[in-house]
Amino acid sequence: MTFDISNIEQQSQSLIQEAEGLISQANSMDELKQTKQDLMGDKSPLSQMHRKIGTLEPEQRKQIGRLLNEVKERIDGLVSKRREELEAQESLGQRQESQMDLTEVLLFSTSATAALGYLTRGHMHLVTQTQIELEDTFVGMGFFVAEGPEVETDWYNFEALNMPPDHPARGMWDTFYLNLGAPESILLRTHTSPVQIHLMESAVQGEDGLPIYAVMPGRCYRRDTPDARHIPVFHQIEGLVVDKGITFADLAGTIEAFTTAYFGSSIHSRLRPSYFPFTEPSAEFEITCTICEGVGCRTCSNTGWIELGGCGMVNPRVFDAVGIDSLVWSGFAFGFGIDRCAQMRYQIADMRQMLENDVRFLYQF
């Protein structure tokens, strides 16, 4: 293109048109760079035109210079726009190359994921999870959580609980004894009731004081041959309330409140006369069958109810043993199996799985 000052405006227009065509055809950054060079480089018509400006009259120089600058800016603008387009294309291409199949990640074997040290959570044992839920329910009802040793003396496990030696009710708890002290004097607790005795003793000695509203979770031992429903090492939670004016009605109401809070509003409780040496009156408490919700099924032998635990008003003889005045104070106690609760809730066929630690079991919860 030759520079002709007479039709400079027309020339710049065609220059821009030409540039638009060339720039839009540039399909890579390299091509764009080349096109820009062609359009605006030293040898480009635009540069040639610029060089000639010096030969013009000052008035013309100013006018044409402005015109050429507009052309330059316009082309610059077109190049920038095209560059952005190309960059976006290129980056998209790159990202498409690094594409991931997210379903692969989701489906990748857990153990292989674990082996890579990646995000795999551990699992709390079902007993712990159940215990935490039970504790929280009772804490919400105003109880605190008390614990005690698993090895106890005969006095704490039996005698203080109104079971003197040779009491026939001792047969209800098959006991593991330890080779310590006199024969059959030291044992593995058969229930968490010894913690109740410790609590009441320290309350009387003024350490914590009365009243008591407490639950006692923990590991217990009974010399039962293991089967689907019994394991010799199991976990229990008991509750104890000692206060003025506590009634059997309070016990029934507390059991019901706990049942609906823990198992859900469709599950209710009922009490049935029973016998425990440490409570009088004593009761067994049953809850609506969690499987059939009371309609009747195989699990509940078509009764609609399943037995959960025992409860009753603290026997005055137990208060005597720890030195609490039963004319002033009354109280109730209850207890049931944590493992059994979990077994019912999750329909676990065999209780023995609780201590086997098969990861196929543990990872389910």
Next chain:
Amino acid sequence: MRVLLSWLKDFIPLELSADKIAETLDDLGLVVESICRTGEEFQGVVVAKVLDIQPILGAKNIQKVLVDAGDGAKQVEVVCGAHNFAEGDIVPLAKPGAKLPGGIEIQARKVMGVLSNGMLCSAKELALADDASGIMILGEAGGVSQTAATGLEPGSDLSLALGIQKDVVFDISVEANRPDAMSIVGVARDLAARLKLPFTPLEPTWDSLGFGDVSTADLASVTVEDEQYCQRFCALVIQGLTVSTSPDWLRNRLLSAGMRPINSCVDVSNYVMLELGQPNHPYDLDRLGGAGLIVRRSIPGDSLVTLDGQRRTFGGDARGDAGQDCLICNANNEPVGIGGIMGGADTEITSSTKQVLLEAAYFLPAAIAGTSRRLGLRTEASVRFERGCDPWGIDTAMWRFCSLLTDINGAGKTVISKDLIDIKDKLLPKPVKLSVKVDKINSLLGTALESKDIGELLKPMGFFLKTVESRGDEDASHIEAGAESGNVLEVSVPSFRPDVSIQADVAEEIARQFGYSNIPRTRPARPLIGRLTPYQRDRRKLKEVLVGLGITEAWTTTFLAPGDHEKIGLREKAVEVANPLIKEESFLRKSLLPGLLKALLYNVSRQQGDVRLFEIGHVFDLPDNGAVRDVPFPLPVERESLGVLLAWPDDGADTAVRIWRTIQEAFHIEGVVLKNGQVPTLHPSRGATLMTHAEEELGVVGEIDSTILKSFGLVDSSRKVGWLTLDVEMLLGSLRQTNFVSRSISRFPSHDIDLAFVVPDEVPASAVKSTLVEAAGELLESIDLFDVYKREDNIDSGSRSSKPEYFFDNYSGVQPTGNPKDNIDSGSRSLAWHLRFRAIDRTLTDEDIEGLIKGCIEKVFKSHSARLRG
């Protein structure tokens, strides 16, 4: 306790359905474990009288029998293969359509041209006895009255004839405090009270029995030497006996109640026990070997072969009173029975017995429980005596025995000795009277009962009540405000309820009859604020931290096998279980490690061995020797422990240490140092002890020694297993920072410096860190070890790695500068530290930094014979 509906009906007019009765029993606390309906298997089987027996032409073994099956003149023709009956005999006939036990359905069919309209049955075919030798004879010709009353009228239902017509057996689980409910009358009494039905107890009518002229004492002497264990002893003699098979109604009741019929005398004894709850024992007077009984405490050397054929020895241990038993001996002082538990084999009743000495007694419950436990012998008698029989119900039981036996033996033949020997001790429990306050009952139960209501609930169960003038006694001040000082009742407790001895027991009886479900439901008026202790909250957090690290919680058993502790290097004796279920579970764990290794092995052997497990549980140590000697009850030392077992691929000592570090940070634990060194159970060069500033051992961390893995059956030598154990009580107790406060975050830029020191192998990294921290002072914001480098040929020969080990994966991108082989002697390694300096109030100057670095370098050089890496 198996309770027959028909038997209950002897005492109360029960018209309810079995299900309704079971529901009522449940609600009374007499829990029905199962309901079994008997008699239904005899549907379609009737009583028939044999009219004529005819041979069948051409048949050798079978004959045609014509019977009267109650259809008037119409005779029924059946074919039968048995020949043990005669015309006039009463036999069972299964009519077409009848279903026999075992599922056989009877149909009319032709045999040798004769149509057989049913089948005459043997006892075995009816599942009533094992006798299959012939047809069951219900009554012989002329020997029985064939009336509807005896059930032997032709055409009547067979079950009627056997006294087991459509009966229902309730299997009731009786609680340990209810000896009265171990009897039919006891259950009937409770039911009658709840259902408001009349209850007709047995009233002895001695006069109707036949007495001889001879006094019991002249036939047999009775001496009670042990009046502590045997507080009442009654005896009499029955003569003129012919011991036979009991009548069917008696046999069937016993069978349904779960007892084996033996002979008339023994069956009556058992029947009386089941009906009245009073165990009793008939001795063959002629076989007694000395006509009389002596009740005494056992002495060493005593022994007896009991009815079950076992020789048992007594009084053999020197434990004094607690080890002794109450024995019944003959006049020659030789044991013939264990009081209240079981009689001797030599004096048992046989078919040749002619006269019996009948014993019924009251034994001290605790004595029976002790002997029963010691001998491992629980009998129907012992379970009743140990709960406490009715000391004042013995007379009725003696009368019932005599009366039933007379009926069976024949009134004319049976002679009862003139009088009853009855030796009562002053210790014998007397009927109890209790003072019961109506308000106290209501304030215990949460009810609003009046004296009248209480009377209506208690009286039908045999209690007597009297209203006592209310006096403002000392207890009144304790009664909650608002309650009137109410009536006081004097409650006489029947002698068959030894469980009722205090006011609370009366409250239970009231509640039981009132119905637990009728008691209102309230909540305690002033509950406290519930909470967990800080320790309990922290223990939950500890579990959450571990779970967050990909570790799964295990619960292993507390019991370990002999040798388990020794395998992990714990040689001091563990607490031993005196009566383990199995030998493999005979010691209490001192450590969580064996249990977790067993859990690992369990999963490894199921091809799922890539696991990380932790457990928080109690561990036990023997009390120290001094304590065993000085304390009457030497309890073991019991602590809560944490064990973390790491067996993912690439896990090892380093993983365990990192887990410790996470725990340390989570609980702001300070002042615990990790001391390298040999730890039993751990790899000889990859273990450390965690020591507190007070030089107490918090735990250990490292890698389990492969020989230990092998000893637990984990034989894969490529598997490295990391291990961390901590004393949780120490961790969350004394070490837990409770006064932790936050640190201000500086707004000024930091100065980051990397320093690599070549340090002799024996200098632990933690020592270098301490030196750096000390030298850098308070301007040091953080310090991290980011690279450890050792020359290839210096690497522990135990490692198979051919490359330098970079322990810290997260920094593995940062390679040491320069030629890695340079400058590092064998016996040394390079430790590269990243130090970040920052001030809270200003930007640090170059001069500040230069001074700090110089100080750090000099201090490390001096303290650890180190040098900078080139």
